[in-house]
Amino acid sequence: MEDTIISQRRAKADALRARGEDPYANDFRVTHTAAEIHAAHSGDDLETLEQKAVQVAVGGRVMAIRRMGKLVFFVLADRSGQIQANLFQDALPAADLERIELVDVGDIVGVAGPVMRTRRGELSVKATSLRLLTKSLRPLPEKWHGLTDVSTRYRQRYVDLIVNEDVRRTFQARGRIVSYIRRFFEDRDYLEVETPMLQSIYGGAAAKPFVTHHNSMDMRLFMRIAPELNLKRLVVGGLHRVFELNRNFRNEGISTRHNPEFTALEFYEAFANYEDLMALTEELLHGLCIHLHGTDQIPYGEHTLSFAQPFRRLSVYQGLIEHAGVPADAVEDRDALLAAAQRLHVPKAHEMALGYLQMAIFEAAAEHLLVQPTFVTDFPLDVSPLSRRKDANPKLVDRFELYCAGREIANAFSELNDPIDQHERFAAQANQRDKGDEEAHPMDDDFIRALEYGMPPTAGEGIGIDRLVMLMTNQPSIREVIFFPLLRPEA
């Protein structure tokens, strides 16, 4: 029974206290990490190390104990990796030898002594002292199979991280990705900014918000679904290159691709258009892939993704023609589109305005085919209330979405900066809302006012960081790249 193990370990903590030692001490100082020791001495043989007698102090969790009678091996894990500690009876003071008996797998210990190599070649620390620094009361999962139960892995991510090295690596990669992105934009003279998560009017995307309440102001507030409108206000204010890398909240279903809170990068650059952003996006993803993997060809599930530049480009209309079987001269023909929608089992097709219908067909027919990075361009105006019209075709906008592995990774456009047009678009969205579209964009009078002061010609983009991390780390579920994905509370 679990309580049996816990009480056994509590007894060991008590035994330590009886010896006048704190089972939760905090006075041990580490001089080296495991990785530093491996890096410094990987080429040193047994005799060389004996001569050098390099003294180190390492601290970490005991991942394995192998007792050989008068010799005990610990495998220690610290933030950098693992190192073996060898506890020889004739190298340790009596008090430390007795302490070995109080150490369990899972405890945090400190070991000091010279770096050595065993006869079998294992680089180790020969312990001349042993401290027990943190008593672990709960047993770790089995050493070979680890922890695999998905629910437990997410609920007790700390255990998942202790025992599953690949999980640790995935989250380390996530950190490096975020860091690379920040550096990428800082190098291009972008300013990192933070804008409100709590908003009295939400906007910037088509999604349902979380609603909350401010008590002392007695005010309804929304969790933001996107930072877009605030970032464009900053561009109006003269911050011509800004980015925000932060959380968005959308009140929708949970799946392998959706978590209610997710991390997005949004960036805005004045005097640029959506074509410029395609080039910038290629550069960002290509550089990131090389930075992480040293190559631009990486596995994702059964596929090999290529981030070699340039990425494929496919207009929405081309997609309708090539993948949905819509005749080339009928991409704006409602009857032809409805026929395609029926073939593809698009629900509620008859209720949709033209642009929504085109996109629903495109998504049903083409989305899953877009495995290699592909810029889908030239979206219908109806579904793009914040994008600039195309000069050549006012029914379309200067917009692209980047698809990869059948998923939307990024969404970008030349920004609509005509306040009159923007007001009309919001009005059209209000009309959609009246028809029952809960995801239609709400009117934002202050945003119109900001545009009336004049926003320079600008292009902006949003990139889903969680999905990007999934691609870069070959993970099939968004929950594998979010430390604590949303779950129902335990019973």
Added chain:
RNA sequence: GGGCCAUUAGCUCAAUCGGCAGAGCAACGGACUCUUAAUCCGCAGGUUGAAGGUUCGAUUCCUUCAUGGCCCA
């Protein structure tokens, strides 16, 4: 929201047609000064997710619920 699947010891998994609930690892006791999932001997550990039903008898069959996973919308 719909369908399918899973839930058994701390962890990973068994259990024949409905017939005494088992193993490995971890733990506990012991042997061992070069192990690498150490090895060897011994011992212990269970409200089979919850509630109800069928049955002489339920881990197994049925119903409802809970949690999670996958697929679909």
